[in-house]
Amino acid sequence: MPRPLKLAAAQMGPIHQTSKRTDTIHRMLTLLQRASSLGAQVVLFPECALTTFFPRHLITDASLLSSYYEHDDDLPNAPNTKLLFDEAKKLKIDISLGYAEMTPGGKSYNTSLYFSAHTGTILAKYRKIHLPGTSEPFSNPEAVNQLEKRYFHIGDLGFSAFRAPDLVPGVLKKGDVKEEDEGRTEGKGDPIMGMMICNDRRWPESWRCYGLQGVEVVLCGYNTAGYAPDLWGTRRVMTPGEAEEDAVFHHKLVMQSNSYMNSCFSISAAKCGLEDGKYDLIAGSCITSPEGHILAEAKTRGDEIVFAEVDLEDCRQGKEKTFDFARHRRVEAYGLITERTGVDEGGLL
């Protein structure tokens, strides 16, 4: 029996340091309404969707830095973001959204949440595990910094897949199970989802942890530099155009291959264009199939909805055949993956 689902990425053009929160939220509402007109049931917004991608800046002013984080844990009711969640509920669209999180205890994370418009609650939260870049700024003033390791803690919630209810017709709901449904479980058939953020998508471990939970849709927002001269050990010299093309190539390559190797759909949503007037972020938001094909992709470098209707049952062929983990994986041969972090701890290099 088919399990249809209508997915969308809400790609966003640049948000500047000078952009107003209310303007950004209104852009997101417009995107939600466009997605709704296409019938979307799930909409993914980018990583750190509410502000410029501030880890490119060395920020020494504490109150300025503080302004980039969400301090209220209850985003659906927080003044900054309530409008967005209200609209999602009104349109009955689940949303996933990246933001800089500051906990009440003062710990900061690069976070993504999944909000069910049907239950009206945050179903799941993910905190980015693979923080790229450095803690200290580059010494060369020409270099573009990537200070995520400075501004965020390593995510402490693991890779936890979850089911999103009320999206797929025919799935038994809580309290719905009747005698004639023997053998059927409530919620079985609800899509299994997993969130990752930007750089996580380049790490097959992120995908595999979700794959081993049977993930059917991976959600990944990103801010990825197209051209960022880091002047830091880089041998190859590329023009900005070549560098941007290569960055898009790598983005699609890892989305496609990891979707294939884990037999799942994926949605990726970019924040893109020239942020803060001069920092280039790639576009290339896309939806990929469990066979690794691109089903839909962004055509612009600005605010845009990328939409695809899929059948979750298309995950089944891969999961039951080529990538039937239970029959084919050999964990006894994988020890190094969890025993060793880097090469230099005993490698050949």
Place this chain on the structure above:
Amino acid sequence: MPRPLKLAAAQMGPIHQTSKRTDTIHRMLTLLQRASSLGAQVVLFPECALTTFFPRHLITDASLLSSYYEHDDDLPNAPNTKLLFDEAKKLKIDISLGYAEMTPGGKSYNTSLYFSAHTGTILAKYRKIHLPGTSEPFSNPEAVNQLEKRYFHIGDLGFSAFRAPDLVPGVLKKGDVKEEDEGRTEGKGDPIMGMMICNDRRWPESWRCYGLQGVEVVLCGYNTAGYAPDLWGTRRVMTPGEAEEDAVFHHKLVMQSNSYMNSCFSISAAKCGLEDGKYDLIAGSCITSPEGHILAEAKTRGDEIVFAEVDLEDCRQGKEKTFDFARHRRVEAYGLITERTGVDEGGLL
């Protein structure tokens, strides 16, 4: 300092059940000579390069089945294969070669070896870990079997990277280290290699185990069906042409993305074309870069040398930046990868 290396895949057209060993070896000698004329230093032959890909057949005749294995552990001096190793030594070309191995103790493996023409010895052996398919034949007589799990044991040698000596100029040899070489180690700079076989390339775990040993060149021979109606849980119906195109797409996708995610070169060598008169195997042998680009690929569906000259130092950018494992990997989040084999042992499905 550049570390140049000239790599080649020796793609082979079909070998039939009726093909003679001596003819096959002579085809391989011709390929080696072609590779030599291009200056190749390392040549990779396909998986099970010496025979037809017999796991597609249910073979009940014990002596016929036995004839597909190499029973002599000393391939460089075995009557079946001596000519090939002699030619490799003469041409000073290292070779890697897949074959069906039968140990003196009667255990069978889908094996690959790496032979150094410079030392005249087998430097490393790999036994295939991810055996695809089934132990029992499909019930539908129209289906094409994939009986590797019947004919081979799971490889018991792990994923062990190794260094291949005497290929890269300027590397200190054993006994060569002098006082003024303080801090330099003998063999440091020799390429770090890892072998995998066919289906292994679809499993990111194989690549990561090598990546964690600093691998610079992955060698992967394969026999991959272009169109094999298995009539076994397959939902999508494709024409043979579409199926073949998709199989080549998947092959390249995993070679490119896993090379990128582990910052290594890779060589893949197909046995291809219509074997045993009617079983279609894809071609698509290629050499990929640590950035995931295809540097060279097969143009035919028969015997062909695919050649590229590379600089091993091109692995450095990825290994020291985006994929600096020591700085970015978070093994505490990867537990599931080694704790759980399949999804059904506690997953959401």
